[in-house]
Amino acid sequence: MTDLELTERIIGGDRTGFNVLVKRWEKTIYNFALRYMGNSESARDITQKTFIRVYKNIHKLRDAKRFSSWIYQIAANLCKDELKSLAKRDFLSIDLINENNENGHLMPDELVENSSNFPDAAMNQKQIGSIVQKALQQLPEEQRVVIIMKEYQGLKFKEIAAALGEPLNTVKSRMYYGLNGLRKVFEKWQITEEVLSYEM
Amino acid sequence: MKCDQMHPLMIDYLYDEISDKNRGILESHLATCEKCSAEINTLKSTSKILQKWEDVEPDFNLVMVSEKVSWFNNLKEKLNKAIPSPKRLAVGFAYGFAALFLLLAISNTEISYQQGNFNMKMALFSKKSQPEQSQLSSLQVQQLVEKLRQENYYLVKTMIDQSEAKQRAEWATTLTQFNQSLEQRRLQDLNLIGEGLVDFERTTTNKIQRTDNSLNELLRYISSTQK
Known part of the structure; x- marks a missing residue:
């Protein structure tokens, strides 16, 4: 069925x-x-x-x-x-912790640990999840929810707009600025696709 | 088109939701704009990083079950459905008790005629008493019935007379009130008419006065020109 x-x-x-x-x-x-x-x-x-x-x-x-x-x-x-x-x-939220940091981006512990102890080691799924999760937490809530719905739930932009009760252009705009925000965080933390590759 | 206007198209393009028309517009722009080309690549890269985070299995199993209802609550629910609202229940009980009282009273009523007196006893519960030995002759019964009929007749006549008197009194009150109301309206209307007439008189007088003044001025002017 x-x-x-x-x-x-x-x-x-x-x-x-x-x-x-x-x-x-x-x-x-x-x-x-x-x-x-x-x-x-x-x-x-x-x-x-x-x-x-x-x-x-x-x-x-x-x-x-x-x-x-x-x-x-x-x-x-x-x-x-x-x-x-x-x-x-x-x-005590991430945002409060970030106030004490330059540019408000806190380097995740997983990155610090991994780079200091095992510089060339691949990351496991749990670590990747933790890093991406922390990156997402840097975004304003309204951008975060759009990114989650699009990237992970696979909803169309119209469906996201309907679910959130927002205009379609607003949703797309939040997606754009959200992705740009994440790009800056990943650059700051030196996160690339290669860094996040992990052993299967 | 400006680069800012490309942002929504880039997003649509990135997630394959772009229309053919907009795809053409975007691709034409990207062919001539390095900045936007670079930007779309970084957005794609960011998306790929996000995709690295896979779904996890929840560490629980949700099962929706009906709430277990105790036998007491079950009974309560069934009673609530069977029993009508409290108001109707109270009315029902009241009728029930009244009917019970009436039944008991009627079943324990004794009517007797002794020494020229008509007696009636009513009780809710019967007492064990020695049976009375009075016997009524047919003539006495007829007289009793006739007396009851006459009493009934007088009772009903009194009720009718009282009702008629009450009705007459109500009619008289209503007519008086109506008359008073009419009188008030008449006086109000007369006042209005009076005010209207005064107003009309004032207006007319003013007009006549103005006409008179105009005529006098005209006459003065004519006489002055003739001189």
């Missing part, structure tokens, strides 16, 4: 297929939240909350074809709210 058929059945009132839907989307939403939030604990939390909200509100979704934009919209809103909530709790 395709996602569309499954969603239509669930919207129609047949909730038995809901667990199948969860299984199909669990990894996608988890990785989206992980890249947005920057840590696995929050990502787990957001993933659970997303599916709870989907379960409670799926009957309101008129068009099953919009399910993808809709679930991302829910996940993005939950991430945004969680970040606001964390900021209020006075967590």
Whole structure:
């Protein structure tokens, strides 16, 4: 059964297929939240909350074809709210640490470790993830979410605009400035494709 | 076209969402602009770096299950569905009690006629009492029925008379109020008419005065020119 058929059945009132839907989307939403939030604990939390909200509100979704934009919209809103909530709790954020750094770009520990201990060693996936994650955290939230949705979730720009409730040109503009922002961070940290190549 | 205008086209081009028309425009620009060519390559490179970060498997398994409801909550839910709203329930109970009282009262009512007096006893619960030995003759029964009929007649007549009197009084009140309201409107209208007439008179007088003044001036002018 395709996602569309499954969603239509669930919207129609047949909730038995809901667990199948969860299984199909669990990894996608988890990785989206992980890249947005920057840590696995929050990502787990957001993933659970997303599916709870989907379960409670799926009957309101008129068009099953919009399910993808809709679930991302829910996940993005939950991430945004969680970040606001964390900021209020006075967590020491990357931005505060960066204030003490030149140009506000903190060299990730993984790069420092790797270059000092094993100058020619390839990076593993975990290290790569950590570096790219920290680079993404340097961006303003609105640019970060567009980049995540485009690069990792594979959404079209129209779908991203629908999910975020933003005009199409705004989304493209954020993508452009986000990529440029990341380019500067990678240049500062001397990150290239070759540096990030890892052993399979 | 300016380089700034190329940015959205670059993004579309990078992710293969560009239309054929815009592709033509961008490629023409890139052919003549080194800066934009270099820029699009760095954007592509940045994208490739980002792609190095692969998806991870979540370290949990989500399963949506229905909440386990205790037998008590289950029963409560079923009762809530079966039992109507509290208001209707209260009304229902009230009717029920009233019907019960009436039934008990009727079933334990004793009507008797003794020594020229008509007696009636009502009780909710019957007492064990010795059976009365009074017996009514048919004549006495007829008299009793006739008396009851007359009492009924007088009762109904009184009710009708009272109702008629009440209606007459209400009519009289309504007519008086209507009359007063009409009178008020009449006076208001008369006032308005009066004000209107005064206004008209003032306006007309002013006009006549102005006409008069104009005529006098004209006469003076004519007489002065004739001299």
